[in-house]
Amino acid sequence: MEIFRVQGGGHLVGEVRVGGAKNSILKLMAIALLAPGRTVLHNAPRIADVAIMSEVLRRLGCQVEVKPDSEEDCSTDSVCIDVPEDVGTEADYDLVRRLRASINVLGPLLARRGHVKVAHPGGDAIGSRGLDYHIAGLRRMGAEITSEHGFVIARAERLHGASIVLEFPSVGATENILAAAVLAKGCTVIDNAAREPEIGNIVAMLNGMGARVSGAGSSTLEVEGVEELTPVTHRTVPDRIVAGTWAYAAAIAQGDVLIRGADASHLRVALDKLAHAGARMTDLGADPIHGGFRVQMTQRPRAVDVVTLPFPGFATDMLPMAIALASVSEGPSLMTENVFDARFMFANEMARLGAEIRTDGHHAVVRGKEWLSGAPVRATDIRAGAGLVIAALRAEGFTEVSDIHHVDRGYPDFATQLQKLGAQVERVQVAEPELGV
Numbered sequence: 001m002e003i004f005r006v007q008g009g010g011h012l013v014g015e016v017r018v019g020g021a022k023n024s025i026l027k028l029m030a031i032a033l034l035a036p037g038r039t040v041l042h043n044a045p046r047i048a049d050v051a052i053m054s055e056v057l058r059r060l061g062c063q064v065e066v067k068p069d070s071e072e073d074c075s076t077d078s079v080c081i082d083v084p085e086d087v088g089t090e091a092d093y094d095l096v097r098r099l100r101a102s103i104n105v106l107g108p109l110l111a112r113r114g115h116v117k118v119a120h121p122g123g124d125a126i127g128s129r130g131l132d133y134h135i136a137g138l139r140r141m142g143a144e145i146t147s148e149h150g151f152v153i154a155r156a157e158r159l160h161g162a163s164i165v166l167e168f169p170s171v172g173a174t175e176n177i178l179a180a181a182v183l184a185k186g187c188t189v190i191d192n193a194a195r196e197p198e199i200g201n202i203v204a205m206l207n208g209m210g211a212r213v214s215g216a217g218s219s220t221l222e223v224e225g226v227e228e229l230t231p232v233t234h235r236t237v238p239d240r241i242v243a244g245t246w247a248y249a250a251a252i253a254q255g256d257v258l259i260r261g262a263d264a265s266h267l268r269v270a271l272d273k274l275a276h277a278g279a280r281m282t283d284l285g286a287d288p289i290h291g292g293f294r295v296q297m298t299q300r301p302r303a304v305d306v307v308t309l310p311f312p313g314f315a316t317d318m319l320p321m322a323i324a325l326a327s328v329s330e331g332p333s334l335m336t337e338n339v340f341d342a343r344f345m346f347a348n349e350m351a352r353l354g355a356e357i358r359t360d361g362h363h364a365v366v367r368g369k370e371w372l373s374g375a376p377v378r379a380t381d382i383r384a385g386a387g388l389v390i391a392a393l394r395a396e397g398f399t400e401v402s403d404i405h406h407v408d409r410g411y412p413d414f415a416t417q418l419q420k421l422g423a424q425v426e427r428v429q430v431a432e433p434e435l436g437v
């Protein structure tokens, strides 16, 4: 098995480039299913999840080719997807359980083919993660949906427009309902829709394909259904969570890091928190090549409180980074998690690094220490893994982070990028420990 071995204590200095967002590319790949023909998606991150989503699409009969982007510095890929007229309608559990975003084929396939069978992904390490909002929205558009033997099965001869109010601005439910509504008959209004930049990116792609969607970035999306869509070439939005991870890493390691290709306007609350913690922040604009932002931290961070909320609030995916920062800050920080019920599982691993964290329901109080203490820890999900690695930058001695396949799902070349910034981080192969009898 592979682990990250981190020797804490150094500063992070230099420049790092952020590619497209995991939570954008996977959804754009599913959106491609709405139009027969060739879709090309640029700025795709080199992460394990793109390979899994490619396999999901191949099993639906698509041809998928992933090759280096010709532009920029070749650290990102282009994903070319050829979608057949008679695209398949079934996504099995063996892939869906490895990649929850596979559920995003539900809306496009229902709209295109009139029937679809997708395995229920179940919960995961960060929470229970239901599908009820997806299902309720599609039902309002006329779909008949049943749940049988672990599959969600949906049918509708032709979906019709509907007025849908989401109970919670769920990212996945907004995406599935939106993807179904673009080919439905008539107008659909989605109220309390998610406002994440990745949704705006989907809307831009859909409109490029001939869809008629307005309201991106607001809580109300209006969709005028059309008869058919045509494939496009489209660019993935930069990964705001990866960018935020670099920003928090720079603050924890008291460094000076320029994060190129990121869009600071997608991270306003998270970056404001860093400024309150004492970092100097410089916004270089949103140009995908030359833009980005710089984080300089010259002293121990001051404690800041964090409340996670849907966009534009503090992203739940950044909570582990906030806890890592709080663990080495001066003073106590109050963390409140409002999106996933099991995010604080991460606190148990942080405790192994000596972090003082007391959780109570969806709150945690973190009492910062000047130094953490290196120890073997386990990544329980993508963001927890990244949080442990950046916390280890400020831990005395060595930290060994195992189960790093989680981190590979979302962070391209994480260890190499950290090394380039001067961190003592290695990716090493170790033998699985043998169990005694």
Ligand code: EPU
Pocket (backbone or CB within 6 Å): 022, 023, 026, 100, 101, 126, 127, 128, 129, 130, 131, 132, 133, 134, 135, 168, 169, 170, 171, 172, 173, 315, 316, 317, 339, 340, 341, 382, 383, 410
């Ligand atoms: N929820 C329901 N019922 C539903 C849908 C959602 O109860 O039908 C609940 C969830 O259980 C959760 C909350 O609503 O408590 C929010 O879930 P949401 O649907 O917004 O999340 P998601 O679409 O499943 C995406 C990202 C997550 C990110 C969340 C929130 C992808 C592939 N995943 O998940 O990213 O945390 O939005 O921003 O886009 C990650 O990248 O590490 C990750 C977990």
